[in-house]
Amino acid sequence: MASAAHLPPAFTATHTTVDPHADTTAGEHDVTMETIVELCKRRGIIFQSSEIYGGLRGAWDFGPLGAALKDNVKAAWKRAMLQLRDDVVQLDASILMHPRVWEASGHVEGFTDPLVECTNCNQRWRADHLEPNKAGEIFCPNCGNKEFTDPKAFNLMFKTFVGPTEDTSAQVWMRPETAQAMFVDFAHVQLTSRQKIPFGIAQVGKSFRNEITPRNFIFRVREFEQMEMEFFVRPGTDEAWHDYWITQRWNWYVEHGMRPENLRIRPHAVDELSHYAKATVDVEYRFPFAWSELEGIANRTDFDLRRHSEFSGRDLSYFDQAEDERYVPYVIEPAAGVDRSALAFLVDAYRVDEAPTASGKVERRTLLKLHPSLAPIKVAVLPLSRNDKLVPTARAVSDLLKTDFITQYDDAGAIGRRYRRQDEVGTPYCVTVDFETVEDDRKVTVRDRDTMGQDRVAIDQLVGYLTERLPRC
Numbered sequence: 001m002a003s004a005a006h007l008p009p010a011f012t013a014t015h016t017t018v019d020p021h022a023d024t025t026a027g028e029h030d031v032t033m034e035t036i037v038e039l040c041k042r043r044g045i046i047f048q049s050s051e052i053y054g055g056l057r058g059a060w061d062f063g064p065l066g067a068a069l070k071d072n073v074k075a076a077w078k079r080a081m082l083q084l085r086d087d088v089v090q091l092d093a094s095i096l097m098h099p100r101v102w103e104a105s106g107h108v109e110g111f112t113d114p115l116v117e118c119t120n121c122n123q124r125w126r127a128d129h130l131e132p133n134k135a136g137e138i139f140c141p142n143c144g145n146k147e148f149t150d151p152k153a154f155n156l157m158f159k160t161f162v163g164p165t166e167d168t169s170a171q172v173w174m175r176p177e178t179a180q181a182m183f184v185d186f187a188h189v190q191l192t193s194r195q196k197i198p199f200g201i202a203q204v205g206k207s208f209r210n211e212i213t214p215r216n217f218i219f220r221v222r223e224f225e226q227m228e229m230e231f232f233v234r235p236g237t238d239e240a241w242h243d244y245w246i247t248q249r250w251n252w253y254v255e256h257g258m259r260p261e262n263l264r265i266r267p268h269a270v271d272e273l274s275h276y277a278k279a280t281v282d283v284e285y286r287f288p289f290a291w292s293e294l295e296g297i298a299n300r301t302d303f304d305l306r307r308h309s310e311f312s313g314r315d316l317s318y319f320d321q322a323e324d325e326r327y328v329p330y331v332i333e334p335a336a337g338v339d340r341s342a343l344a345f346l347v348d349a350y351r352v353d354e355a356p357t358a359s360g361k362v363e364r365r366t367l368l369k370l371h372p373s374l375a376p377i378k379v380a381v382l383p384l385s386r387n388d389k390l391v392p393t394a395r396a397v398s399d400l401l402k403t404d405f406i407t408q409y410d411d412a413g414a415i416g417r418r419y420r421r422q423d424e425v426g427t428p429y430c431v432t433v434d435f436e437t438v439e440d441d442r443k444v445t446v447r448d449r450d451t452m453g454q455d456r457v458a459i460d461q462l463v464g465y466l467t468e469r470l471p472r473c
């Protein structure tokens with residue numbers, strides 16, 4: 001019987017769980033992927049890599065606002081996983097690891113997708129990604145031919161070489177997941193951080209998978225960022241911790257503004273489980289293209305530590321002083337994708353509503369209702385015009401705010417258009433400097449993105465006003 005110190009704190013689960021074989025059809029959505037892709041390109045959030053050379057398939061660049069959004073997603077994850085906890089520590093491991101790591105993990109042997117080749121045009125496809133036509137037949141999306149070679153197992157790991165010799169002795173892999181470093185470094189991190197089980201090791205970093213068919217914008221790409229945490233527990237307490245982390249991770253998405261009706265927990269069916277897992281659930285998001293995985297939360301048992309003990313010859317068991325016993329810890333792994341999360345937050349935040357114009361008419365406006373902590377820009381400073389009387393004060397307000405918030409100064413175009421621009425990238429507050437500000441009351445107009453409500457706030461109270469509304473931003 002595990003002592004209380006080994007069990008998770010009490011929690012109430014609020015998530016929706018569906019059947020492993022639940023329908024993945026997204027249904028009617030607020031927004032199409034085309035609209036999101038177009039917005040991302042037009043506003044420099046995310047666009048194709050190497051576009052001037054025709055692009056590289058499955059590779060995307062995060063522009064100024066996209067990079068900020070991604071940073072904010074990672075910061076929010078680290079805050080929840082590290083800063084607010086005493087039982088998780090951070091790791092930033094090398095992308096290139098000893099090649100034996102991937103033999104021990106099972107990736108060299110088994111990290112494959114079924115590859116088929118069209119017998120007519122020789123294009124290669126991932127067999128399980130080919131969509132049947134109305135007659136239920138699989139066809140080549142390139143030429144329409146219905147005959148393919150037998151599926152071959154295609155390893156998704158990118159191969160490269162260390163040093164000047166390009167032979168197998170110098171061959172290494174680009175990591176396909178960040179997780180293995182947490183297992184390989186388990187003993188060292190545990191000892192030096194003086195953590196006792198239960199505890200976790202968290203890492204945010206890039207991983208690489210040579211996807212046969214990258215698709216759905218940044219959803220399935222060849223180079224991506226992960227936020228993974230390996231939580232080491234006493235065997236026997238693993239199921240309770242698995243439930244605990246499912247709840248924690250669900251809450252994280254909801255607390256950062258994702259609508260619960262667009263989220264669901266889908267347990268893997270037995271035949272879907274990875275070779276290392278006793279149980280896995282996916283946190284799925286209702287993307288416009290389908291319900292799809294945002295994050296996997298797996299009970300990896302002691303598989304990884306045992307395999308690395310076996311392959312390295314190092315003992316990776318743990319002596320539990322409180323229980324006076326030695327065991328190989330079990331591992332619960334919440335593994336989330338940064339790019340996917342960023343995409344889901346963008347899709348979920350997208351809204352179209354109506355706003356009054358200066359001339360008293362009503363026009364449609366697009367807004368991203370992003371959680372303030374995720375918004376790339378927190379406050380925009382907008383002088384009513386470029387009039388010389390307004391600019392020095394507007395600049396001074398901008399300088400005042402930028403020490404506390406990510407701000408943007410924008411004086412180009414009509415004020416209404418500038419509001420729309422900020423709404424469209426999710427800026428929670430706009431601060432406008434007008435003639436009254438400089439000639440009369442030293443107050444500015446603060447406009448709320450969601451309600452479009454406006455407050456007059458004294459410049460010397462502005463930081464306090466915004467801090468109250470933008471906690472931890």
Ligand SMILES: [Zn+2]
Nearest residue numbers: 118121140143
């Ligand atoms: Zn073909």
